[in-house]
Amino acid sequence: MDVFKDRLTRLRARMADVGTDLVALGPTSHMVWLAGADPHGDERPVMLLISQTHAGFLMPALNANSVRQMTDLPFETWTDDAGPGEALAALLKACGPASTVAVDEAMRADFALLLLDAMDAPARDFSHTTLGHLRAMKDAAELDTLRACARLNDAAATAGFDALEVGMTERDVARVIHDHYKTNGAKPEFTIVGFGQNGAFPHHHTGDTALAEDTAVLIDTGCRFNGYPSDMTRCGWFGGTPDATFLEVSGVVEQAVQAAFDAVRPGAVAKDIDAAARGVIAAAGYGDYFVHRTGHGLGIDIHEPPYITATSDVMLHEGNVFSIEPGIYLPGRFGVRLEDIVTVTADGAEILSGLPRTIWTSRR
Missing domain, CATH: 3.40.350.10 (Creatinase/prolidase N-terminal domain)
Structure with missing residues (x-):
């Protein structure tokens, strides 16, 4: 107490x-x-x-x-x-x-x-x-719980990508991820699996679309562990050589993530983090295809302050926890979003996940 x-x-x-x-x-x-x-x-x-x-x-x-x-x-x-x-x-x-x-x-x-x-x-x-x-300013115990939840999420997302096979539906992949959560004492919070053009819907409803060769795959997923959630997005290409535009877009999104990370520090303003990510994407010619904010806070609620938006004047403090998740969504083709949860430290941003943002490719 x-x-x-x-x-x-x-x-x-x-x-x-x-x-x-x-x-x-x-x-x-x-x-x-x-x-x-x-x-x-x-x-x-x-x-x-x-x-x-x-x-x-x-x-x-x-x-x-x-x-x-x-x-x-x-x-x-x-x-x-x-x-x-x-x-x-x-x-x-x-x-x-x-x-x-x-x-x-x-x-x-x-x-x-x-x-x-x-x-x-x-x-x-x-x-x-x-x-x-x-x-909005997490204490040491909260941060430890969030780190543990993020690492559990790393393994679950990896299990989802590694299970990919021709003919699997998006729901099948979500089931693999949820089973991993449950086996490890966590509860599924949400899971978005988007194959191909479905990945271009930022909040796609995971459905019965079946996986085919030469398809982009987006997985955005989170669980709840000891009362706190996780949230992470990774992307991949199933079968064959990834499409050249997909690789280009993935590279731009990764640069945007890095720019946002570099802007995080105590005293920074939320809209400046958004601007750092958005500027990279706009400079590459994809500004019209980044259609949402750069991030949201995460704590007991999976969406809570601080919100990393283009209009937020909120000043960041040590212990703030939020997502950095720029994306590019090409209608009818695919979407790429790369998301990590970070906490503000005296030195900048600590990423809670340990899973690289490297684009997953089929090992078959």
């Missing part, structure tokens, strides 16, 4: 720094990070309110005994026949006066409105300036 006490202390310090009187969390990953509690989520209002003097839950009585095993923080419970109103009023009174509130951006809208209607017209913001800011 010491880690959660430390996080609560840090949150209160951050609230003081930014002038936030109250932080309100729903049953989301924010609550998991701060209190280690993961209540059953349905339409019954659940929230954790934090002020400088009090931290406590609004909790349906139905769930109280179960959640009590996860946290020592106090509860204001309510029953279905009474409703949450009186319990919420008691919790707000315990927290003290609040003229500013930061609301969990992932909280259900009806929960948030219930809270705001019970308060006296507070100035409001989302929790990205308080708890989100803290979550």
Whole structure:
């Protein structure tokens, strides 16, 4: 429990720094990070309110005994026949006066409105300036878990490429990867397998397309291990000599990845990382085919701040963890995306994966 006490202390310090009187969390990953509690989520209002003097839950009585095993923080419970109103009023009174509130951006809208209607017209913001800011800087234990998950993902992606055979479907390859996760104590988080022109869809839905000779293959996959996820993309060419344009595009994407890595350091701005990758691709004449941001943060959630976009002025700090994943997508032909998760260190970027980004080629 010491880690959660430390996080609560840090949150209160951050609230003081930014002038936030109250932080309100729903049953989301924010609550998991701060209190280690993961209540059953349905339409019954659940929230954790934090002020400088009090931290406590609004909790349906139905769930109280179960959640009590996860946290020592106090509860204001309510029953279905009474409703949450009186319990919420008691919790707000315990927290003290609040003229500013930061609301969990992932909280259900009806929960948030219930809270705001019970308060006296507070100035409001989302929790990205308080708890989100803290979550974005991973501690040593979180980084160790993310490294372990990344290395497990390396082996699973390798198993997927090595299993490729003529006639296999994209779903077959995903099944190989998922079996590797499960065998090694992890849960599949997601898997995109794109054969040929399907790789040109950045968020392709893995399907029943069968593998043929002389085909580009894109695998973007991640698992969840000890509560944290992984995320990585590698590309390959199955059968014969890779297409010359495929090799050219792969080389450009690798240069873009390297340029982005080189721009990472404490104090750098997120949009400058995006610009470094995007500039390489644009200079090679493929700018119109890089159709998404360069990266997203990764922690308990597979997508969380900081986001590495062309418009983000967020300054990077040591401990930030995010993807670098530029891509070039040629409609009707193929797509190439190379993705690694990095953490910001005093010296630049540490790559969590140990798997080279070398384009995989068939060993048959």
